[in-house]
Amino acid sequence: FNVTQTSSFATIEIYNLKGQKIKTFPNLQINKSSNQQIVWDGTDDKNQPVSSGIYFARMRLRPDSLGKIGKVEISRKLLLLK
16 A cells, blocks of 8 residues: 555554454554555454455554644455455
């Protein structure tokens, strides 16, 4: 993914089709870059494997301590194949 803002307060969350939160990647350091990656190994927050299927990822960039950026949320559909 790429973003046009820098944030030290970013979170990516993975949800199943029922809307249940499966995995959280908290407190990410996001820099202005055209090629950043988060690798999800197909496990939940308890390191248990999840089944193949459709999931949703939501990235939230929260305001930094200086208030330079506002809250930004982006959602994308994912397909997990094993």
